[in-house]
Amino acid sequence: MSPKRPIKPGAPTATPDTPFAIPDASPPFLHRLPLNIPPHGTDSTPIAQPRTPGQSSPDHPAPLEIIELPADTHITPVIAHAPIEHFFLPPSQLSRLPPPDALSGFRKLGTQRHFVDLQEGGTVLLGIDPENHYRAKLHSDFRPSGPRVERVEGTLFWRVKPTDESPGGSDSRLTIKRVREAHDDSAEVIDPKRTSTSTSSDGTDPWKQWQASPQQPSLETIEIDGTRFLLLPRGTEPDHPIVYIKNPEHRVYDFDYMERILDTDLMQQPRGAIRIPPANQWEVDPNPPFQHPLKQYITTYFPQMSKTSTNKVARHQFFLANDGEMATGVGLTRLRQTFNDWKSGNSAPRPTLADPLLMLPILPTSSTIAGLVRTLDLPDTSPEGPLQRLDFDQTSREWDYFKTTQSGFDLKWLMAEILNRQGYDVFPPAPSTAFPALVFRRKNHSFVFFISLHRVRGRTIHQRLYSGPDADDARLNTQVGYSALQEILQAHAEKRLVCLKGGSQILASQPDSIFIVREDESQLGTLASL
Structure with a gap:
């Protein structure tokens, strides 16, 4: 249903990109992990479930209860994260990255993405958490969801920061004991440094949370599996088979707003949908329309163009594709097809979208x-x-x-x-x-x-x-x-x-x-x- 996509680079690609609030965007979707993935650096042994009354098997330990909590205890929620390997870039993206900076070890791709090579192997994208610490992150993260990392002194490599070196003791300091039942002679004290409030996820794609509220204006919508989704305006071809659902908290997408979303959270961009026969039910494309900010596509295929020219070409291309300042379903499809034509070398059905020289106006003499x-x-x-x-x-x-x-x-x-x-x-x-x-x-x-x-x-x-x-x-x-x-x-x-x-x-x-x-x-x- 969608054109073959060009690559990205991974980020592409990607700097410590300090997250900033999008004024009319919905609350960020946090990347969460399945319940069976342990936090990085902790014991991988699963926590046994509490037994019910009457059970005497030693395989079912007693329930946990928090006791003797000091009044001045400061509780800081800590989100469990996946192992660092979960954040490694695929090898196909590494060739697009520049060499490490001689001072910081950053492999900078543009001004918004920094990557680092790890001492133990692998390359990750960096982000900055609310406490101003570097963390590994995914391209889809609104805020970095990986473990903290630090530079190895005297080298260009980085490493996962040991959890016991976290400054200020920001982890929750709770005293947790297992309450002894009458038939249980054991008592266990759990390491306070491993105790925290954590969140997990069922892996649901963010777009599945974009249900339109009853108070939403009566704009054009489609229904998928019983959920109503708002659509981008279809544009100049109202019968075009591909439509785009959008986050109901996002109002309209001009070039700057679209670039901001693509630069901070790719998973919040509008998603394509098409009817699938024979029942003609709507189905959402599993691949996001774009893997990079729009300007990065220009940089990839016209690599020697100046920054000013790149910005102007990307903005003008967006205007031509959408027949105006605001994104439409037809316009996003035209951009996707153009980027795919650049990658594959196919003939471009709209040359003025595919060649910056054809975008230039004729100057008077x-x-x-x-x-x-x-x-x-x-x-x-x-x-x-x-x-x-x-x-x-x-x-x-x-x-x-x-x-x-x-x-x-x-x-x-x-x-x-x-x-x-x-x-x-x-x-x-x-x-x-x-x-x-x-x-x-x-x-x-x-x-x-x-x-x-x-x-x-x-x-x-x-x-x-x-x-x-x-x-x-x-x-x-x-x-x-x-x-x-x-x-x-x-x-x-x-x-x-x-x-x-x-x-x-x-x-x-x-x-x-x-x-x-x-x-x-x-x-x-x-x-x-x-």
Whole structure:
């Protein structure tokens, strides 16, 4: 019922991410364990059940009773947690993590997730509990549910923190004894450090607790196993077969709210549901729609895009998918399909959702007197405002070399390397150094890109126009090569050609950047005569 999902990384992935309250979210669902899993670091022997009157078997010890509790005793509930092995990342996710930081041992994935390697083996995601201690956590945890961990001094490894080293003696200090019955000659004192108030769980998925209350507004709902669930608005395709149930405490999902949920508790995101024949009963997809924040998908498949550009692309993609600012069932399905197409390399049914270059608006240009020079003013790189340009983080080696030569040929190779890393197929750069340009494609859609490259000082691109293609240096055959020329001729005839400008921009007030913007196709109006 759902598209094949791309991976995640595990978190992906994942930092000590201090939980914060979502204003209109329901109380957090705590990850709990089956009753037969003992707390980490404690005796694994199961606690025997109290016997009923008349039973004399030694296999049924006497019931427990709390006695002689001092008036000033401070009781702190402690939630039992699973063994540390329960929190290990699968091996398939480890290759996506960066190496450990030389000071802290953190393997940072973005700004919101930190992972650490354990001394005894395994890698876990970190979280911070209410007492500001590091704990292992699952991606689905609202608050970390694993054992406390600490760094091993002098190494980059971490370890499970021994329970008897918990500062301040935060565990409950209760005196618990077994009350002796008349036929029981034994009395046992239980270790106070193992005594606490604990919670357990039946393993129920969080969405099963999303029952709509009778006071809930009469929005669209579906019923699953006798429980009524609220639905996200279906969007522009009301007959779409996939619908999404939502937490009734969540009002609407704009981009920022959706990102916050995906970053703090993946299990609280809306869940897909579909009718299953022959009875046509509703069934919820066992897999959450997304395994990472939406921005992380952009980072995974366009790895050299700047942080500002990544944020703007993710926000614009969300808007395009949902035909507006708020999430809809159709919009979430479109995003899932797009991410799956990125992973599998399938043809994208909506190329503008799948390619950031196709999301760029066409920027206006102006001509000087006599029409000899055309100018284009570059948008600024501010984090605010709409998506108008893409910027890319350049590697120091390539960028330093280009700065020493400022060669048009080296500029072509620099841009070609960046585009290749983003998943584009670039025609080999032609040897010409005048009027540098490239032609490239992406395998999951039919559009062809022509980009003219410029070395810009300031904010304006100045491009001299020619009355025709007769000047040798202006001929596209010289600029891009014969095979690339044939590609753009056909794409232009079939209205599949996208014209771009890009290159290096140097500003006194900002870091140097490698940019791409989109323009119209008027500069290629003479293609048919070539």
